[in-house]
Amino acid sequence: MLSSRMFTTAFRFFAGLAVFSLIAAFAVGLTSETQSLMNRVLGPLTLGWKGGVGNHFAYTIFLGLAVAAAALAGLLIAFRDADPDAEAQIVHMESVPLTRAPSGVNYLPALGALAFVLMLIGLATESGGLTMAAIAVMVVVAFTWTVRTWAERATGDDHTNAELYHRFIDPFRVPVISILVIGLVAIGLSRVLLSVSKIGSVWVFGLVALAFFLIAVLLALKPSSARWVTTAVVVIGAIAIVAAGIAGAVIGEREIEHHGSETHSSEGAVGLHPGDPVEIQGGTSA
Amino acid sequence: MTITSHDNVPTTVLDGAVKDYSRDKVYVLTAIFLAVLTIIEVFTYAAPDFPVWADELLIPVLMILMAVKFFTIIYVFMHLKFDKPILTRIFYMGLVLAVLVYIAMLSTFRIWFDGQHG
Amino acid sequence: MAETLTSRPTLAEADAHQAHAHIDADTNTGISNTKLGMWLFLASECLLFGGLITTYLLYKRPLEGPTPDEIFDIPFTSTSSFVLLMSSLTMVLAVSAIERGEHQRMRVWIGATAALGATFIAGQIYEFTVFVREGLGFTTSRFSSAFYTLTGFHGIHVTIGIIMLVSLVLLSLRGKIPEHKAETVEIVGLYWHFVDVVWVVIFAVVYLIPS
Amino acid sequence: MQRLPKIVRILAVISFTAVVVLFAALIVNSFQNSGKPLTSLAPQGPSAESIQQLLVPVTSIAAIVFVLVLGAIVFITWKFRERTDSDPEEFPSQVHGKTTLEIGWTILPALILAGIAVGTVMTIINLNREEPNSLNVQVAGQQWWWEYKYDLNNDGNFDGPEDVTTATEMVIPAGKPVQVTTTSHDVIHSFWIPGLNGKKDAVPGLRSPLKLQADEPGVFRGQCTEFCGLSHANMRMLVRAVSSSEYDAWVKNQLKDHGADPTDPVAAEGKKVWLSLCAQCHVIDGINDLKMKETPPPLVAGVAPNLTHLMTRGTFAGSIFNLYEPVASDGEALPMSDVAAAGDPGAALTGGKVDTASVNRVTLEAWLRNAPALKPMYPQGGRGMPNLNLTEEQIDQLVAFLETLN
């Protein structure tokens, strides 16, 4: 299978680039580091886990380049970029139409920008969580965007392009979206529940569930209503939950009384608790 | 197990019956039934002195309610009632085994007599 | 038990016919492989949850720290039990919808099931947070370890179920769940109901029976 | 290749004969139990005897069943083997089964087993019957030695002032039933004196009963049989059954404490060393027993062997070393002694004078010099006795002090 037709020119270029950047990163790390030889060799090899990498900046640049090039090379080999046969096979046609400019909206730039701003806010307010989350979003955006731009220009046929895109992105997107949905509801709602009183939490909880249920019933009773209605309900619901969650988090948790005061004496075996250090005093050494 | 290899049965018994909502009605009624049972369960907590489940009877009552809910869900929602009996047998194998084995195990801990285990 | 002498060279011909003459049922039992497989899996899950429930029963009286009676918030847990119960209804309605070929309705019901499931998880996060604040950490006592492990494990099952449900909606939107794959919905449904059934047991055994 | 079949035939004959000879030798050997201190086939107390009374018939039944099955198979394989001259198209009669026969050999084993079951149940009842007037001893396992607590006043408490705590060796009166309660301070161990009874696990947090009784005075060896970590192999136990008068004297001595300072100046120095180093783990009644209750030793088990009456024991460190050595002819004791023959404390057992000449100083000093080198232990994890880096002088002083602990 790894026949030579597999390796397109583009793949060779990127693969070569990856290998050379890797070597460069290693060389930079090795030469600019001052520790013992073993650590100088190990450092660049283990990403600085054991040993040092010398000139951090150059090492990172080269390593980043290597990773990026390797990713692109992988992508190219995965989809046989620029191989008309491959595309033809996807559309089940003898040959492929010519490429033309992509169509359709692309919300990724906006999302990326938003994440960037959030990151700045995070940095300014020194909230590590926000910064990390924003960076994560930016990585995802960059990744998706790359795949998408590539896919949009792959062939001249929008269907084919979409199919290519989905083949690649769905195994990542579907679980991520699913987890986001749960995370959103679960975390948002639990913040709200924590901020209201004990009785209130039962009510809020019950009512939210009831609302979900009733909306579903309404939508199900009129399945003919346009798709945008459903979409709108989902979007509004999501926004509401996020907003409520933020509000709940801002208000903070209610006062919760601590129970575990009265400790019953342990009836188990006598002995040390696992965490306690063992100290033995030695005599004068012989 | 009497499985003959040539039963002419369609893959899903529930197939066909296009636009037939009668089963939905059954489901809704079942859900209401389950809800009522759950309310009774909650009442054992809210009104612990109610004669039906006062004192020793509490645990039996709860266990019975639990069992009824359990079997209602697997029979109606999970279609065991409408499906091939072999599915019921397979599931029961696991269920009965689990119940018997774990009860036997708890018995060796003498857990049923208050305060003896530990 | 001896059988009379039979001449059977015709058998080879019979074989040859069989391969082309079609068997009507796909399988010997008339149940699809995936469905049978799911039921087998659920049967084995009984023993997994059984082990955890047994552990809980053995350890439900702690030597130190809060006791179950002190800590449980029955009204709240009752509500969340209701939520999970109703999600079983929406699930079964979704199965029923796809069997009729109503894709949009199926997506709505599945979406509702997922939303209710996520609500349940929210409730569990809330409950755990409150318990921890009240002094019942995971490592506090034998009861706390057993309780969090059992309910947490159930929570993980619910979460996996929700992921499957949302994935179903997304796939359905992409047209990947045509009628002939309606059974996929039913099978995910089986899993979902089973998780619900486990909660029925947990609710009674863990929460309602006083220690 | 041509000659291989013949070799194979010779191999077959050799193997078959060798296996038959092996089995015969094993059967003969299992009747020879002298010189095997751990054998379970030579009971010396009522409990072990009642097990033996079950073992003999059950083993015989098993042997008979095996001989029958094996005999049948040998016979069949001989009688019904394919002969070289037989007609390849000649087939044996095709029997598919015979229900009556099969039901027969379903029921027959069931009946045999029912018989075994009756004997089993009776023996279990017998072994669990409570004996009146028995001596109560709590046996606690820890890594990797045993602690014994005697409830001498029968108040259900093993820690009262009239009670005795000792380690490593258990002294019991011959002819009197002893009700042992097993438990553990760390992991699961198993208490087993094969000559007196079967074993019972020592489970932390659990207390399990075991009945022991020795018919005659003597020394009974045992071995921890539940895997308990690093030195499981080096965790033995020793029961010393003595006449009842000797036992009473032993108890009387055990109730004494060792608060008084030793007269010998070297031993007095040793006591100081002991106080500064050893007392953080070991107890000597009258010296640090009260303090130890406040600051338990840095050990996972929470206890180290009680040394109050160390010299009344014939062995030490999980009974793997002799504390007293029968004096060797050339005066030189081996560092690793032949512990199958347990050391004998002699008069020291009941508080008499310690025969310092026969004390196994070599091993005892080696133990103090570097205990983990003699017995694999894990002192840095709080399990076992550490190497305390003592000087030779300190060791001599300590041994002198320890030798006063009769």
Add this chain to the structure above:
Amino acid sequence: MALTEDRPLALPSGDTDDGYTPTGVFTRPTAETGVRSWFTTVDHKKIGIMYGAAAIFFLIIGGVEALLIRMQLWAPRGSLLSANLYNQVYTMHGTTMVFLVVMPIGAAFANYLIPLQIGARDVAFPRINAFSFWAFLFGGLFLNTSWIMGGGADGGWFMYAPNSGVIFSPTHGIDFWNLGLIITGIASLTGAVNLIVTVLNMRAPGMTLMRMPIFTWMALVSQFLLLFAIPVLTSAQILLMLDRGFDANFFNVQKGANPLLWEHLFWIFGHPEVYLMILPAFGLVSEILPTFARKPIFGYPFIVFSGIAIGFMGWGVWAHHMFVSGIGPISVTAFSLTTMFIAVPTGVKILNWTATMWGGKLRFSSPMLFSIGLVTMFTIGGLSGVMHSVAPMDSQQTDTYFIVAHFHYVLFGGAFFGFMGAFYFYWPKAFGYMLNESLGKANFWLMLLGFNLTFAPMHVLGLQGMSRRIYTYDAGYGFEFWNKVATIGAFTLASSVALFVFNIFYSKSKAKNLPPVGPDPWDSRTIEWMVPSPTPVYNFDPIPTVTRVDDFWYRKYGETKDGKLVRIASTAEVAQQRTDGKGIHLPSPSYWPIVLAFGLPIVGYGLIFSLWLALIGGIIVVGGIYGWVMEPPDDPDAAHDDHGSDAHASDGGDAAVTDSKDAVKEVETVG
């Protein structure tokens, strides 16, 4: 499902440019031959062979560990291994032999033979099958990497708490043990679901349950045992993992934990486990004995039902491993009695096998020799089992070498002898050449000798007081002589295993000059012998219709009224010819099983060393699952009809409803 396809699909014909897949790694792989094909195969035969090969690899590891044990115990105060190392070696020996040798060999035969014996083309979920294998292999390798990452587990193969806690075993060995066995547990569980569905759903026409070959029956019972036993172990292991990694209190005695909890959970798993190890061997012997006695198995229904009975009763006896743990006399009595009566169904089997040979015309080929070896050696082990079941006797015997003797007699003398016989029996079917008979017989006699020399003395050692799991013993206890004998025996045994390995290569090199073996070299009885040797990828062409037990035999022979056998057709007439397999649709290979399985040990390392690594592993697993689910159901190349629906599905919605009706059966959602 895909197998009962009504759409005729061709096997990829060899003439197109083989190995070129235009859409790269995101299509299904196609290689049928060559090294790469083994990594992506979903063919039950290849998977079965890989199970066998991996098991023999692990056998050598476990065997070398056994030899180390024996060398250490050669003389009193052996100094080859330190106490610490010895504890790791014997723990890993037990674990390896049980989980990575005997269970997978059972899985190997089940995988290879079940579809052939029931007349199916493959198992129900071919991709899951591949996943099971890879998960087992990676789990096993993961377990063994502990040797180079800080030492193996050191708690004994049943890993009693609290000795398995961090305080008492601070190295990572037990974590490796725990997570490795969770991974192989996942493999076993998915394998069990798969094989049960296969047997229940995919039998050939006429193959009713009571016409199934006995091996299939026994394998079915043992898969049910796996299905229900594995989750019990998993639940216990989850508790252990939480205790070790997250300070839970399940086995923390300070907080009132009860160490017997682990013992119960382990043995509730453990006892069914020992039966699921022996039952496949019982099944194999039930195939071999009638073949070489040239008469039917005596009392087919009794053999089948006693197997089922063993399966059921096996659940009610677990506490016989805990007679002395302090569970109280009533429990002891109850479990003592239930245990004893398990000898009844087992005895039925032994006696029925004996009766099968009675009146037969016995040919002593190597498979037959090993089978007779099983019948006799297992009986010794079984009878010592009955001796343990008498609780008072067990209180003297438990945790001594008497037990070690018992379980090696049942495991080696039972399961392993059966497997050896089956290796010789089925080798021609799987590989197309016979193993050398003379070497085979030599192998048997050497193994019998070595086996008895090794383990028979352990009975006496145990009764005379030698405790198990001791790295050393002292002189003066009378243990020296028999330990030496056992050590000599172990090396004899090793040489017999080596002889087997040699035989494989020797026979293969000689096979070139010999005529090819036909489909039916032993004149056997069941339908797997109808197909050419080695088995073609498509198994049967056409699928046979089955009319009775031993269907193939009765295609060759007829019976007169008085039970006389008459040949009615030559083997060549009734056996199937090798065809080009055109028109038979087979499941396509896939990358995802190995990808998914690869993620599991990474999660394992992550849980031990760094949760970040676990996250990466988790991403591989999740990506693997979704890649799997969304994988094109079939290789587009292999499809004749248009997969057009894929192309215009991207606008979502109900577009795909228009799928053509004849695609309805092309479902392979998870398989």
